[in-house]
Amino acid sequence: MSRGKCLERFYALRLKIPVFLENSLTADTSAYCDTLRDPHFLCDMAFLTDISGHLNCLNVRLQGKDQTVSDLFGHVNSFQKKLSLFRDNLASDPPNLTHFPACGELRNDIPELAECEMTIHRYREALKMLQDQFNNRFQDFHDMRGTIQLFTDPISAVVNDQPPELQMELCELQGDLFFQMKRNERGVSFWRLLPETRFPLLRDFALKQASMFGSTYIYVRATSP
Structure with a gap:
């Protein structure tokens, strides 16, 4: 997670990477280029970029100096509330991508708009799995709430x-x-x-x-x- 910006930078170069592979390499890179132009793959990558960015922000906050268990509990609890907000946003029609800038940018760029939105709706399940993992991993924090x-x-x-x-x-x-x-x-x-x-x-x-x-x-x- 300390390298969270790497995925964000790769996503920003998603249009230039296939051009570089095709023009600069003699090997057959068609499979890679086709993947990087596939709407479903790009949707997955955009969602992963956005959610990784949110997780990276949480990770940085948990590393702050002079923090007590109470401070850390507040950060984790706030992030769990954000996950619920994200799921509600993606459930709207069309999905509200305010907190998913990479997904929002992609929705404006790709021609298969409706197809991409159907894919975005599926990410609510991924967010639910992430919520469950947070509940399990931080159960000790919740037991100490009082x-x-x-x-x-x-x-x-x-x-x-x-x-x-x-x-x-x-x-x-x-x-x-x-x-x-x-x-x-x-x-x-x-x-x-x-x-x-x-x-x-x-x-x-x-x-x-x-x-x-x-x-x-x-x-x-x-x-x-």
């Missing part, structure tokens, strides 16, 4: 839904006007404000959340000499 929400916004957390050992300190925290005024401070910056003598259990909870490695990338950065 603790992630508490870490992200303790002032708005429902006390009765929290672990019993944290409820008394959480009542004190939410009833304190000083911390209510600091609710715009999020994540680690908010939890640093809590005095350890007054909120030992909540501080311990926050420390565990903040020290979790949400991705191998962050782990490698933290453990590299």
